[in-house]
Amino acid sequence: MENDDFEPKIIGFLCKWCGYAGADLAGVSRLEYPPNIVTIQIPCTGRLDVQFVLEAFRKGADGVLIAGCHTPNDCHYFSGNFKALKRIALLKKLLEQLGINPKRVRIEWISATEGRKFAEVVKEFVEEIKRMGPLKLR
Amino acid sequence: MAERIGVFVCHCGRNIAETVDVKKVAEEASKHPSVVYATDYAYMCSDPGQNLIKKAIVEHRLTRVIVAACTPTMHEETFRKVCQEAGLNPYMCEIANIREQCSWVHKDKEKATQKAIKIVYSIIEKVLRNEPLEPVSVGIKKKCLVIGGGIAGIQAALDVADAGFEVILVEKSPTIGGRMAQLAETFPTLDCAQCILTPKMVAVSRHPNIKLYTNAEVVEVDGFVGNFRVRIHKRPRYVIEDKCNICGDCADACPVIVIDEFNRGLSLRKAIYIPFPQAVPAAYVIDPEHCLGLNPITCGACIEACDQEAINPNMGDEYIVEEVGAIIVATGYELYPKEKIGEYGYGKYEDVIDSLQFERLLSASGPTGGEIRRPSDGKVPKSIAFIQCVGSRDSQHLEYCSKICCMYTAKHAMLYKHLVPDGKAYVFYIDIRAAGKGYEEFIKRVQEEYGVVYIRGKVAKVYPENGKLIVQAVDTLTNEKIELPVDMVVLAMGIVPSKDSKKLAALLKIPTDKYGFFQEVHPKLRPVESPSSGIFVCGAAQAPKDISESVAQASAAAAKAIALLSRDRLYHEPTIAQVNEDACSGCGICQSLCPFGAVSVTNRVANVNEVVCEGCGICVSACPSGAITLRNTTDEQILSMIEAVLSR
Numbered sequence: 001m002e003n004d005d006f007e008p009k010i011i012g013f014l015c016k017w018c019g020y021a022g023a024d025l026a027g028v029s030r031l032e033y034p035p036n037i038v039t040i041q042i043p044c045t046g047r048l049d050v051q052f053v054l055e056a057f058r059k060g061a062d063g064v065l066i067a068g069c070h071t072p073n074d075c076h077y078f079s080g081n082f083k084a085l086k087r088i089a090l091l092k093k094l095l096e097q098l099g100i101n102p103k104r105v106r107i108e109w110i111s112a113t114e115g116r117k118f119a120e121v122v123k124e125f126v127e128e129i130k131r132m133g134p135l136k137l138r
Numbered sequence: 139m140a141e142r143i144g145v146f147v148c149h150c151g152r153n154i155a156e157t158v159d160v161k162k163v164a165e166e167a168s169k170h171p172s173v174v175y176a177t178d179y180a181y182m183c184s185d186p187g188q189n190l191i192k193k194a195i196v197e198h199r200l201t202r203v204i205v206a207a208c209t210p211t212m213h214e215e216t217f218r219k220v221c222q223e224a225g226l227n228p229y230m231c232e233i234a235n236i237r238e239q240c241s242w243v244h245k246d247k248e249k250a251t252q253k254a255i256k257i258v259y260s261i262i263e264k265v266l267r268n269e270p271l272e273p274v275s276v277g278i279k280k281k282c283l284v285i286g287g288g289i290a291g292i293q294a295a296l297d298v299a300d301a302g303f304e305v306i307l308v309e310k311s312p313t314i315g316g317r318m319a320q321l322a323e324t325f326p327t328l329d330c331a332q333c334i335l336t337p338k339m340v341a342v343s344r345h346p347n348i349k350l351y352t353n354a355e356v357v358e359v360d361g362f363v364g365n366f367r368v369r370i371h372k373r374p375r376y377v378i379e380d381k382c383n384i385c386g387d388c389a390d391a392c393p394v395i396v397i398d399e400f401n402r403g404l405s406l407r408k409a410i411y412i413p414f415p416q417a418v419p420a421a422y423v424i425d426p427e428h429c430l431g432l433n434p435i436t437c438g439a440c441i442e443a444c445d446q447e448a449i450n451p452n453m454g455d456e457y458i459v460e461e462v463g464a465i466i467v468a469t470g471y472e473l474y475p476k477e478k479i480g481e482y483g484y485g486k487y488e489d490v491i492d493s494l495q496f497e498r499l500l501s502a503s504g505p506t507g508g509e510i511r512r513p514s515d516g517k518v519p520k521s522i523a524f525i526q527c528v529g530s531r532d533s534q535h536l537e538y539c540s541k542i543c544c545m546y547t548a549k550h551a552m553l554y555k556h557l558v559p560d561g562k563a564y565v566f567y568i569d570i571r572a573a574g575k576g577y578e579e580f581i582k583r584v585q586e587e588y589g590v591v592y593i594r595g596k597v598a599k600v601y602p603e604n605g606k607l608i609v610q611a612v613d614t615l616t617n618e619k620i621e622l623p624v625d626m627v628v629l630a631m632g633i634v635p636s637k638d639s640k641k642l643a644a645l646l647k648i649p650t651d652k653y654g655f656f657q658e659v660h661p662k663l664r665p666v667e668s669p670s671s672g673i674f675v676c677g678a679a680q681a682p683k684d685i686s687e688s689v690a691q692a693s694a695a696a697a698k699a700i701a702l703l704s705r706d707r708l709y710h711e712p713t714i715a716q717v718n719e720d721a722c723s724g725c726g727i728c729q730s731l732c733p734f735g736a737v738s739v740t741n742r743v744a745n746v747n748e749v750v751c752e753g754c755g756i757c758v759s760a761c762p763s764g765a766i767t768l769r770n771t772t773d774e775q776i777l778s779m780i781e782a783v784l785s786r
């Protein structure tokens with residue numbers, strides 16, 4: 001495959017309570033996953049501004065992962081996860097218009113106990129982005 | 139002044155150093171123009187490690203600090219304290235997580251080192267833009283409001299009052315006591331409910347720290363933790379509490395006869411009445427709905443009869459404003475409405491009654507003086523069918539288990555056998571749930587010593603035939619169809635939240651679950667706290683529970699309230715939302731999105747209540763004018779972090 005040497009750059013926006021804690025648990029459990037992802041902690045996925053995702057693509061990211069608390073009841077702030085879900089749905093439509101495959105953005109609900117899920121999601125996502133190849137803007 | 143950042147890379151023994159080249163990380167970090175010092179050390183969290191940081195802060199005149207180590211959840215607080223001790227504002231310190239999210243999950247040392255450098259660089263960009271912050275603080279009104287005067291509210295009020303704080307207890311009916319006052323005897327000890335409850339009711343009325351408002355409801359709630367302002371509507375009693383000596387001459391003289399709700403329709407009362415003899419406050423009350431006329435008085439028979447001149451027909455509504463620091467919600471439960479269950483003929487056949495009506499029949503102070511007499515003809519029923527799970531555990535009605543019915547039904551059957559030894563008691567059940575101290579043993583006693591017949595099966599229908607009620611069911615253990623003729627049927631109705639609890643939830647801005655019970659923050663670890671800081675929940679208002687659990691939970695809620703009221707000031711994380719008033723258009727989107735009611739728009743400008751804001755940032759990313767920022771997690775910070783990660 002032509003993308004064999006391609007190492008995607010992935011930014012993860014993880015909510016403090018679930019996604020980030022799940023990623024920490026993957027570490028505590030020593031679950032290996034590819035180092036292509038670097039995470040940025042946000043208090044809640046409801047804090048996610050779509051410009052963060054757009055800016056990540058503009059600055060060279062090939063994929064963006066967003067991980068927050070499970071719907072419906074896990075959000076520490078009750079409804080931040082739903083707000084993120086709505087924003088991401090809109091963002092995906094916008095990405096299509098821009099010619100960016102909306103699958104380059106992935107939103108997942110990962111609880112503080114789901115270290116394994118975090119590691120699996122990252123592995124899968126890195127593979128998926130590798131198959132898509134680098135994001136070429138313009 | 140140019141910023142002077144220090145970067146401290148931890149080996150964490152071999153935990154980090156084995157996979158990440160820590161020296162390389164420090165070396166790369168020192169290339170950043172704002173980094174004036176970077177070093178590595180075996181254990182940064184150890185005493186020597188902490189001292190190393192403190193010393194470097196002073197020697198290198200550091201203005202900001204990064205510790206590249208384990209997750210911030212682990213030692214952010216430790217290192218912020220270290221910085222504070224060395225004279226830096228604690229919010230000038232940030233953690234780069236190169237253990238849990240780097241060294242522990244990667245094997246390739248070169249790649250892991252590159253990733254650790256990216257992480258450190260992103261945190262450098264963040265810390266460069268951090269503001270020094272001071273904790274938000276506010277005073278506390280050392281008073282507690284308890285809503286609901288059942289056993290849970292009574293217990294909570296007494297506990298808080300005993301701790302030395304003033305308590306405002308608000309009860310919507312004319313007396314405190316709640317459901318427990320209606321019960322005969324309690325499982326599994328068979329204590330007489332009134333005998334153990336009334337001393338507590340009297341203690342409430344005599345407690346110097348408790349102010350009791352009966353016939354009253356909370357109608358407005360403003361403010362926030364430590365500083366609530368509540369408005370209470372007290373409906374007129376028309377009887378002066380201090381003057382009434384409960385002689386009852388007024389009721390004797392009253393010409394109006396109405397159904398007695400305390401006895402659940404099994405007896406009658408007058409328009410001037412006392413719900414039960416031990417009511418607190420110990421005073422009669424006029425039911426304005428049925429009195430022939432008040433304000434001005436129409437009949438006046440009670441006034442003439444009263445030697446104490448205790449009756450005032452011209453009393454009006456009172457509105458009282460109280461300022462409190464904490465609120466405990468204990469509004470209890472009701473039975474599932476009988477209208478919703480037609481198949482058992484409740485409301486149609488007089489001798490089909492609910493579990494609380496049966497309690498009244500069993501009660502020595504009840505409408506029959508503690509004799510079991512059926513409503514239709516006053517005869518002693520020689521056979522009773524007790525039907526459990528009426529409404530509960532039923533996808534058509536309530537999905538949940540009402541929890542207390544298995545136990546009180548067993549108690550009903552036992553007490554019936556005490557009173558009518560030759561009577562036959564049948565219990566129809568789905569499963570018997572008797573988890574509790576002495577509960578299983580109690581059920582066994584009822585089945586074995588009292589010979590109560592337990593039939594496993596859900597009743598399909600109850601209908602009358604030849605002066606009997608026929609209970610139609612299938613015994614699911616033998617698969618036989620049953621048509622059992624009995625003299626009376628008692629329905630163990632499911633439990634639902636009090637009907638006003640939705641309204642109260644809206645007033646208090648606290649959530650309820652899908653059934654309307656008040657929602658706790660965490661079912662296991664924070665079971666009595668509502669998500670709104672300073673508001674606590676207890677008793678059956680939170681979920682179905684029995685007396686002992688309600689009392690335990692009430693004491694737990696009281697302990698939480700006491701812990702809050704004992705503090706002189708409240709301190710709050712300052713990493714919260716902040717409005718740029720010049721940019722705010724006053725559109726109010728933030729106000730509608732805030733899950734905590736922390737944002738309000740006045741004079742077309744949004745204001746954030748610093749004590750209520752939890753710092754989630756939902757409003758920040760929704761503001762169309764970019765007028766709100768989240769302190770130390772600003773858009774600029776996140777965008778610069780993104781750039782730092784991707785440009786390397």
